[in-house]
Structures are given as structure tokens and as C-alpha cells.
Amino acid sequence: MNPTAGSNGPPQRRPDGSLRHLLTLESLSRTELEQLLERAQGFVRPVGERPARSAALAGYTVANLFTEPSTRTRVSFELAAKRLGAQVVNLELQLSSRLKGESMLDTVYTLQAMQVDAFVIRDAEAGVPQAVAANVAPHVSVLSAGEAHVSHPTQGLLDALTIRQRKGRFEGLSMAIIGDIRHSRVARSAWHALRTLGVRDLRIAGPAALMPDATEFAGCSRHTDLTSALAGTDVVMMLRIQKERMGEADLPDAAQYFAAWGLTRERLAAARTGAIVMHPQPMNRGIEIESEVADGPQSVIRDQVRNGVAVRMAVLETVLTPRGAAA
């Protein structure tokens, strides 16, 4: 139960090894990840019932600082914090790029002086959540809600939780991540979480120009076509493709991208019977995934969203009430 992976001091832990920030899943131990998933599972309720609620964070204040718009992620964090009894303030910052770091830090210092306890930060540039985490007071926590192409740790956790719910285990699973791997923080955080949790057969696939450098995604196998990537998998994660990336991939329009990399019911048959289909949303229906699959019986996309709130509740409670986390 002692998260030893944390004891030699990555910046997201306190001196006692407890989790203080959540900026990346890279350094989290399997035990830590499992504890977070277990705690998150405790917050999951069937759709149609009242959501889990507590007063664990009564008197706490959480600030959502988003410099790129992401209504869904903001609302997910907002509901997670409110359902734990915290007060939430939302700030959409439009910072000029030249002074961004400085302005972000001055904003953070200001909010910290107003006794904000946790910052949820989303930014299109790499390094911003780390810079904030390195500068806040010792009692303050920073959660990344998506950092450039680098990391989206709560997404990685909700993906892992979804797989755990549906498959009951990580060992022995085969999983494929399909699409624009190169620019995807979702793929990176899934990779961090799932290799640590014991997924051995982890595959990445996409157009050559959208594959990551060879030094990245250690331990993953690389596939150059969709069918081989899907063959025999238990879990299929489709990624959103940006229009401008299609051109880079020499698949300049939606139809061509779909023809090469779009997930259809027919192609999904290459996966194992009962394989689940994931997508971080928002989806481009008819481009990386057809609606029949997105809304079909193998899709767990709505589970992912539900689990997102539960995971964010677990993370907020863990970092803000560390004694509870250590217990």
C-alpha cells in the first residue's frame, strides 16, 4: 500500500509520497492507479439514479482555468467538485501568448490568495500545468485537464476504469488505439495507465505521418493498417481526427480518411467477439467512426463520460484530503 514509486520525489507527490497534483499518469504505481480506480468505482451510480454525493470537500474551493474551450471537460470537473460539496469558480482565460506563462501565474497567485485549494488547468501548450504546480503554495493542488498533446491524466483513468468495468481485468487484454496517435494526449495517458495496469498487447495504428516518433510509446506494437491493428483485440480506442491533420496524412478529405481508418461494423468484426469500442469525444461521426458503431452494442462511450465524473471526484478527494487517501 506504500506507493514507493512516489517516494523518490516526482513533483506531483508530497514528501510523504501521497498524491498532491495530477499532471501525468507516468509515475503512478500500479497500486496507486488501482486505488484511484477503486475509489472512483465507489462514486459510480447507475444512470437514472441520483449521482453519488458527499460533503468531503465542503469548504474547499476549486477553480477551473481553461485557456482552450472544452465545455464537456469543464462541466465534468465542475460536477465532480460540486457533488463533493466544493465551491467552484470557472475562468475562461484568453491570454496573449507572449505573456501567457506570467499572466497564468499571476492569475493563479491571485486565486490562491482567495483560498482556492485546487486548480484544474487546461491549456494547449505543454508545460503549463507543471509550471503552475511548481509555483503554488504547499497546500494547493493542480490537476491537468488536458495539456497540449502530452497528457490528459483523468482521461487515462476513466478509460482504465471503463475497461475494468467491462473486462474485469487488465492482464491478458489486447487493445488497439487508432488514429492520430502523434498529437494525442488521450493516447499517451491511456498508454501510461494501461501498461502500468498490466495490459501487455497494446497496439497503436494510424496514418504514417500521424504515428509518434519511434522513441515514444515503448512496449506498443505499431500497425500500418486498421484490420491488422484490430485483429483479436478486446478493446478498441478510436481517436478524433482534426481536419488539418488529414492533409498531413495524405488523406485530404473525410471520405478518404474514413475509407482508410474509419471504424465500421464490418471492420470491427476483426476484433474479438464482445470487444468494446471507446472514443474520448467529441466524435466526428462518419470520419473516424460510423454512427452505427458509436451508438452500437459494443460502444462504451457513454460509460466513459459517466466514469469521467467519478474519476474526477476520486482524484479531487484524493489530492485534497490526503489522509483519507493514505488510509
Add this chain to the structure above:
Amino acid sequence: MNPTAGSNGPPQRRPDGSLRHLLTLESLSRTELEQLLERAQGFVRPVGERPARSAALAGYTVANLFTEPSTRTRVSFELAAKRLGAQVVNLELQLSSRLKGESMLDTVYTLQAMQVDAFVIRDAEAGVPQAVAANVAPHVSVLSAGEAHVSHPTQGLLDALTIRQRKGRFEGLSMAIIGDIRHSRVARSAWHALRTLGVRDLRIAGPAALMPDATEFAGCSRHTDLTSALAGTDVVMMLRIQKERMGEADLPDAAQYFAAWGLTRERLAAARTGAIVMHPQPMNRGIEIESEVADGPQSVIRDQVRNGVAVRMAVLETVLTPRGAAA
């Protein structure tokens, strides 16, 4: 007490006939309308006292999804939900028109997976609240906060409540709705509510180009000048005129519109002594109504606003806690 009008299944009712959505007032029975008004009246407090509050919706989550800006209506729904103890998230969506329906539905599915219980939807296009209502899970409710020119059901209810408070009855009342009837969801919802509640002498009047098709507003008399429309009425409802509509009506500027259709103290004298003046706001003072009337002793415009919160509390409680509603 059995709302039989609902038993043959318009989509805004549950199989047991209880109100699940509020998309239009068209199919509501007189009993149902009266129950909603009675419940709303219970939430009315004199200005200067604390507003009515309860914990009836503690643990519930209400999402305001507005694709056209309407701060006042959004705040009215927000306060209604908060004063019943619900948590509220506000989303202002800017959806590209081509993908609007799909994006709206994906957003709704996402929020539903986050255990949002009710969606309050405002949209400039017809059919959006219905489309959402047709697709949400069985435990989820949809309230229209204004749908194109078609319907604005909580506005119709607040108008009815205001008349009930001031006149004590609906039978025997004469009422005129004046202005751009053609494009007015406010006029349509008032007509739906008030004819069902028993107003017999319901008149509509406005420039010919802004009058509705002959097939619409059944049972209303049509007037071509302001004075005849007002003669002997108990209730006068003025509508907001959009600048671009003045041109369509061959009254190309504010002064000409005011000369023909603006409500002045002198013209109001044609109505019955003690007639009340209503307006859905925002007002164009000096165009469809002069300030002396808007702020005068016969104006009930601020009552309408106060009643708006009460009506929205009644509707939220009714649709989200249906056993209470059936009791």
C-alpha cells in the same frame, strides 16, 4: 384530477400521463394548467422577502443549454433550479448549423451520462427541444426555454399566472395581443394557455405582414388597428418588435411603428379601467410601448418576471418529482 388529455400519449407525458417534458402548452388540459399555476403560486413571495426555497431537487442536476443568448431567461431558470436545491450547469453552445442537431444530441448524451436530470433548451430553430426530448433516457426531462417562433411554454404559464393574480379568473376576460404575432413564440404560448384556461375573447392585432396565417390562432379575433383591438379589454399584451420586421411591415422606422402600434397612455384608455399591461421583455421603450405605460400603474411587467421564477420552479418540481405532481 386525472389529466386525461395526456393519456393518449403526446411525447411530453410519461405512460402514466404525468408531465415529463414541457415543450409546448398545446396538449395540456385545463386541470394540468391549473395545477401548475397553483403550484407556482405557492412559490410566489412578496418582493423584499426571501424567495421560496426548498430541497425538493437536492441531488438533481439541471443543465441550461442555450444556443441563442438570453441572459434573463437563463438566470430565471438558474435561480428556479437553485432555489429548489438543484445543481446547475450553464452551457452556451455555438454550434455550426450544418452539424447542429448532431452536435446538440452528442452534447446532451454526454451530459446525460454525467447524470444531468433536466435540460433547459433554448434554440432559434424549430424542433430542437423535441429532438432532444425524443432521444434522452426515460428518467430525463426536457424543458423548452423558447423554441424559434413556435413555443415558449414557461412564458405562457407566467403570463397566465400573472392574469390569474390580477383578475382572479379567466372566464369572461377580454385580452388583446399586439404586435408581431407572426414571429412570436410568446403569442403562441399565451394563446395555447389562455384559450384552454377559458379566455373567450382573445384578440390579435398587428401590421398585416406580421399577422399569422389564417389557419393559426384559431378562435382569436383579428384586428387591423390598435384602438379596436384594445377596446374594452381587461388584458393587453404588447410584443417586442425587431427592427428588421418594421421594414417588412412597411413601417420602416421606430417612429412610424410607434405611431401605428405603440401603446401610449392615451391609447390604453380604450381598454377597460383597470386593464393590465403585459410585455415579455426586453422592451423597446418608445417603439412598441412608451415608458409611461411600461412603468405605470397598469403595468404588471415586473410581476411577470417574478412569476417566471415561480412557474419554472413549479415545472421543474413537477417533471422531476412526478409522484409529488400526481399526489
Add this chain to the structure above:
Amino acid sequence: MNPTAGSNGPPQRRPDGSLRHLLTLESLSRTELEQLLERAQGFVRPVGERPARSAALAGYTVANLFTEPSTRTRVSFELAAKRLGAQVVNLELQLSSRLKGESMLDTVYTLQAMQVDAFVIRDAEAGVPQAVAANVAPHVSVLSAGEAHVSHPTQGLLDALTIRQRKGRFEGLSMAIIGDIRHSRVARSAWHALRTLGVRDLRIAGPAALMPDATEFAGCSRHTDLTSALAGTDVVMMLRIQKERMGEADLPDAAQYFAAWGLTRERLAAARTGAIVMHPQPMNRGIEIESEVADGPQSVIRDQVRNGVAVRMAVLETVLTPRGAAA
């Protein structure tokens, strides 16, 4: 304890002399200011502890009406209201200038009818908070959150509270306000508060074009260079300079402004040992103040922010629960 300064009726008091609005600090007596500071001090908690909270305003509704963006001030008022148990609605209004006063008043009337108890108003034009205060119902309060160049009363209070905490007194202090005094509501409110509280040696300094008219800032000495302004002071307040004002001051770029008026560690040595440095934020680091000073041991800038929430809690509680205030 009888605030006699209020008995002859400036519009921000009730007939019994209690504070109803806070639009300016000009007419507040020393006793009133000290009572507000004392109450605010009771809401101050060390950073890292839970913030002060109460249910004093449970059932109350506070509306933030901002026509110019100011995220920090909005969040400060929002947290102050929420920590007293009030419900808060945020409105960012974009009002066309021609109809601004009218639109603002119609919005206020609407919100008042929704049982909003207090309006927090920020506007770039002079007179707007007063106009609102003159028109709201007797039970409603108006707080200025910054009015053109005229007044920023809660800023004046938080500045006074910060000085009181650090210096323990006002008599005998020397204080300098440096920069664009002419356009500064911060300087004016500081001047109002501090002369009333007993600061005798109050100095203003800045480029000649940015100094106020001779009829303003009665009782302040005027300095034409930074060093003489700072000499022997206990408190230094630096003001933000707008880029366009530098040109007016014949200091057309940041480097020139900094050379003439920027506060550096060397220059600060002219002040008394232990002098405190204040800034209302947001700061232009390297223009009116260097980072070494802004983040240095003499800076109390973060205290100012923390005190801002406490002061706003004190003011909200005072104006909305007047019996408490009179007790």
C-alpha cells in the same frame, strides 16, 4: 458608534443611517470604516486553512453585473457571496452604448423581480452604480466593483485593511501612491479611505500628464519624481499603467516608463525600512514594478487579494443584514 456622517443622507445610507449601498468611501465616517475593517478582519484566515464561511446570507441572491471584463474582481465577489451562503448569478453584459443606461436599468429591474438582493456592478462609465442605486427597491443594495476612474470602494477598504494588518495603525504613517493617478479609481478610493482613517502624510506622484487636477486629492502632497515621493514612506502603492497612457505622458514605451517611474529594489530603499509595497493588480511586471519587488519580502500584494474577499464578505453582510451592522 452612531455614524453621524450618514445621518444627513447621502444616497448610500438608509434613513436610519445604516449602510445600504457601497458606491464610494467618500462619505463614510472613520467609525464606519473601522467597523467594516474590523468585521472584515474577522473573515481573514491564514492561507492554507479553510476560508471563513457562514450562513449569514442563506436565501439571499447576489448578481454580478459586469460590463467590462474583470475576472479577478468578479471571482472575489463571487467567492465572498458564496462563502456567506448566498446564491450568485454572473452576468456579463455587452450593452450598446446608446441604450446602456436604459438597458442596464431594465436588466436590474428584471433581476430585482427575480428577488436578487444585491447587485455588484462594474462599469467603465461614471455614474452607472449610482443610477442603479437610485432606482432599485428599498430592500435592494448596490455595490460598486469599480466605476470608471471615479471609485473602487472595496479596493480602498482592502488597501486599508492590508495597511492596518501590517502597520497596526494609520496615524503617523507616510504613504505614496505612484503612477497614473489621474485615471485611477484605486487611487481615489485609497485616498478617501486613508485620509478618513488618519493618514496625514499622503503623497501622489506620477508623470505630469497623469496627475489629477489641482482641485482633486485635497490634502495630498504632489511629487514630480519617484525618489522624493518614496522618501521615508511606510506604504508605497504602485498603480497599473495602460500602454496608451505612456504616450500621453511622453514616456512612449515600457522601458522609458520603467526608467522614470518603475519601482525597483534600489529605489525602494528610499522608503522607510520595512515599508510595504502594494499594487491593485493586474501588474505590468517590468513596467511599473519589477518582479523582484512584486514578489519580494516587502510586497503585500497577495495579502491585498486575500483581504479583498474578506472585505467583500464584510460589506455584503453589512448592507444585507443591517441589524447586524447596527449592533
